[in-house]
Amino acid sequence: MSFNKSIYEELILQSNDQQRTVDIRDGTIAIQYFEDIFSPTITAKVKVVDSGNTIESFNNSDGEKQSIYNGLPLRGGERLSMRIAGNTTSKPALDFSSTPDRYLYVSSITDIISEANNESFTLNLVSREAITNETSRVMRKYPTGSAINVSVEAILRDVLNTERIGTIERTKNKYGFVGNMRKPFTVLVWLASKSVPDGSGDATAGFVFYQTQDGFQFRSIDTLIAQPKKQTYIYNPTTVTYDENDNKVNNDFKILNYITKKNQNLIEKLRLGAYASHRTFFNPLDFSFTNYQEGVFSLNNYSNKAENLGSNDLRLPMVQEGSSLSLGDVPSRLITAVLDIGTMEPGVSKDDQNADPFLHQSQTLFRYNSLLTQTMNIMIPVNTNLRAGDIIECLFPKVTISDRTEYDSETSGLYMIKELCHQFDTTSSYTSLKLIRDTFGIRR
Numbered sequence: 001m002s003f004n005k006s007i008y009e010e011l012i013l014q015s016n017d018q019q020r021t022v023d024i025r026d027g028t029i030a031i032q033y034f035e036d037i038f039s040p041t042i043t044a045k046v047k048v049v050d051s052g053n054t055i056e057s058f059n060n061s062d063g064e065k066q067s068i069y070n071g072l073p074l075r076g077g078e079r080l081s082m083r084i085a086g087n088t089t090s091k092p093a094l095d096f097s098s099t100p101d102r103y104l105y106v107s108s109i110t111d112i113i114s115e116a117n118n119e120s121f122t123l124n125l126v127s128r129e130a131i132t133n134e135t136s137r138v139m140r141k142y143p144t145g146s147a148i149n150v151s152v153e154a155i156l157r158d159v160l161n162t163e164r165i166g167t168i169e170r171t172k173n174k175y176g177f178v179g180n181m182r183k184p185f186t187v188l189v190w191l192a193s194k195s196v197p198d199g200s201g202d203a204t205a206g207f208v209f210y211q212t213q214d215g216f217q218f219r220s221i222d223t224l225i226a227q228p229k230k231q232t233y234i235y236n237p238t239t240v241t242y243d244e245n246d247n248k249v250n251n252d253f254k255i256l257n258y259i260t261k262k263n264q265n266l267i268e269k270l271r272l273g274a275y276a277s278h279r280t281f282f283n284p285l286d287f288s289f290t291n292y293q294e295g296v297f298s299l300n301n302y303s304n305k306a307e308n309l310g311s312n313d314l315r316l317p318m319v320q321e322g323s324s325l326s327l328g329d330v331p332s333r334l335i336t337a338v339l340d341i342g343t344m345e346p347g348v349s350k351d352d353q354n355a356d357p358f359l360h361q362s363q364t365l366f367r368y369n370s371l372l373t374q375t376m377n378i379m380i381p382v383n384t385n386l387r388a389g390d391i392i393e394c395l396f397p398k399v400t401i402s403d404r405t406e407y408d409s410e411t412s413g414l415y416m417i418k419e420l421c422h423q424f425d426t427t428s429s430y431t432s433l434k435l436i437r438d439t440f441g442i443r444r
Helices: 128-134 148-159 184-192 221-225 266-272 361-371
Strands: 008-014 021-023 028-036 043-050 079-084 094-096 104-114 119-127 165-168 207-212 215-220 232-235 257-263 276-283 296-298 334-338 374-381 391-395 413-425 429-437
Touching: 008 028, 028 207, 043 079, 104 128, 119 128, 128 184, 148 165, 148 184, 148 215, 184 207, 207 221, 215 221, 221 361, 232 374, 266 361, 276 361, 296 361, 334 361, 391 429
Parallel strands: 165 215, 232 391, 276 334
Antiparallel strands: 008 021, 008 079, 028 043, 028 413, 043 119, 079 094, 079 104, 104 119, 207 215, 257 374, 276 296, 374 429, 391 413, 413 429
16 A cells, blocks of 8 residues: 655744744654644644754854754744645645644654754644633633623634634523633633533533634534534455445545554443433522432433434443343432522522533533544545544444455444544655544444
């Protein structure tokens, strides 16, 4: 299997005072670019080897050229304009060079090795907003009557000062809060856990906040799952791969290797209360507690209301031998809290709850944890058209003694891209994906 050679069209490193630049294309031996639906910022790593005589010393004391590390110098905060060519129109360039707000910034320099006529180092890169996040705080009050997505956009524009905003999905529920001097990313991830998508039932709570090439995303897990598949990838250990209709498969869409990292973790899910929990809330307005029956959350009442990636509902074992109750019927976690009533606005009634926890708390636990039921790592030829959060179809052969090509109906199916890594070096380029899904089988 051959890989496409990486072509670095632009790699311009600029000093942190923005007065000096150096082209590092000739010395770059590897680049890795990362996205993750549970990470609020994109990251990258650039491995550079420099033989010296590259840039004039920044203090101009002797006029001689020296290496990048001390010649630029590299001290953190430098920005990189990067563009790596795509190999087809369907796989465009990885472009962080079009405008300054897309540049990546050096957060640290590691793996520094210096010798007489050679030095190497790794640039660890983040988006500009990752640095702004560390120097900004959410201070103002956001009103109770405001939808969560409105507050999210306000924080992105007014606190992070970014225009790189992708899809901000509308939320069904409203929530008022005070920033309390917390960092923007902390608040945005916290708001994601309280959000219910607009026009949906209370079984679909749970958003994710993350960044891709297209900007910041605030999207519900159910909406991500319901997306049409971006691409189909097929695994076959032979050199030439055929699909189920005996048509030759384009090697660009072949799974080069894969490994299933996790297939369920029952004890962890029980500890977190993913299948069933009991919620007891105290109302400070009338000093009442939640009715016991109202406080019970059961997976059996919610799993069929939410979107899933597979064809099967999650099947849980019985609590014990001879029992008619499954693990989805018996609470394994107790949740207690004080209801948020009257803390933000005066003159409220006992029914005026600020983001009713009954609509999101246990449902979010269920949604986040069910999504991680199965975890798989795969490697494919580089595809810069993919994003974290995309849905792809993977087809894996059935383990059988038959000579016929059949795909396993349980392992094959739709997966969500949780993490993405594009790797480029001087001889090859490929993409590594961490895939997740909540149920098994092929969705019809």
